[in-house]
Amino acid sequence: MWRRRQALLITTSVLCIFFQQGWCLLQSFRVPPQDIEAVAGDDALLRCEVDNQQGKAQWTKNGFALGFNRSIPGFSRFSMTGPEAEGVHNLRIRNVTLEDDGAYQCQVTPKGDALPIRHAATLTVLIPPSSIEIVGRRKNERITERAGNSITLECLVKDSKPVSQIQWFRDGADISLAVPGMTQGTSTKPTIPHDPLN
Incomplete structure (x- = not known):
């Protein structure tokens, strides 16, 4: 049975080489x-x-x-x-x-x-984010803190698809990896210790 089936497949393949039209x-x-x-x-x-x-x-x-x-x-x-x-x-x-x-x-x-x-x-x-904000802060607000204190800033990104990857910058430099407790997602709360923001 296998030989007959193999022979049929070979015959069909040969026919398909010669016939360039049809089935x-x-x-x-x-x-x-x-x-x-x-x-x-x-x-x-x-x-x-x-x-x-x-x-x-x-x-x-x-x-x-x-x-x-x-x-x-x-x-x-x-x-x-x-x-x-x-x-x-x-x-x-x-x-x-x-x-x-x-x-x-x-x-x-x-x-x-x-x-x-x-x-x-x-x-x-x-889907690009519909909005990006630092929670509890006005846009372009200047934040002042005494040296030696710590502050927490929360970034809220709404309605993005897929989930946005958050990066934090200070004076144009990416500090995402340097911030303790930094996570990626729609909302992040890095704590910046011992450094005033001017």
């Missing part, structure tokens, strides 16, 4: 989708290019089929771009929002003996 041409991704990141408000482009395309191409978002039209009904900011006849079906998303964050898949349907193909990628939408 022997397998659909495949010339440029498969890749994971990308985009800042909210920017445009995003998920690439998808197909060789030997025989079926129809479409995208899905989190498992929901977006359809075969180049302009996607119900998704005014979404469109498929590129020369369709050359197998280019890039998904462009204008002015991305947090709602666009998710899993996408480029799919090509079967046709005749051509099997369906699909390839997934993830769009991660990045």
Whole structure:
């Protein structure tokens, strides 16, 4: 049985070398989708290019089929771009929002003996902080403390995605690693000992 199956596979491979048209041409991704990141408000482009395309191409978002039209009904900011006849079906998303964050898949349907193909990628939408403040202090406030005393400053960063990485500067120099108890996150409270702030 194994020899018969092996012989059949070899025969099929030989036939596919000689026949350049028809069912022997397998659909495949010339440029498969890749994971990308985009800042909210920017445009995003998920690439998808197909060789030997025989079926129809479409995208899905989190498992929901977006359809075969180049302009996607119900998704005014979404469109498929590129020369369709050359197998280019890039998904462009204008002015991305947090709602666009998710899993996408480029799919090509079967046709005749051509099997369906699909390839997934993830769009991660990045959100800049909506505000950054030192808690309890006015913007550009001048802080004065007696030499030898310690003060605690709390930095509050709101609504960022992913969680912001905090750095503290004094007179233009990064002191993040030099500050005892320094942590990274949306809120940090470093204690600066034995040093006046002028």
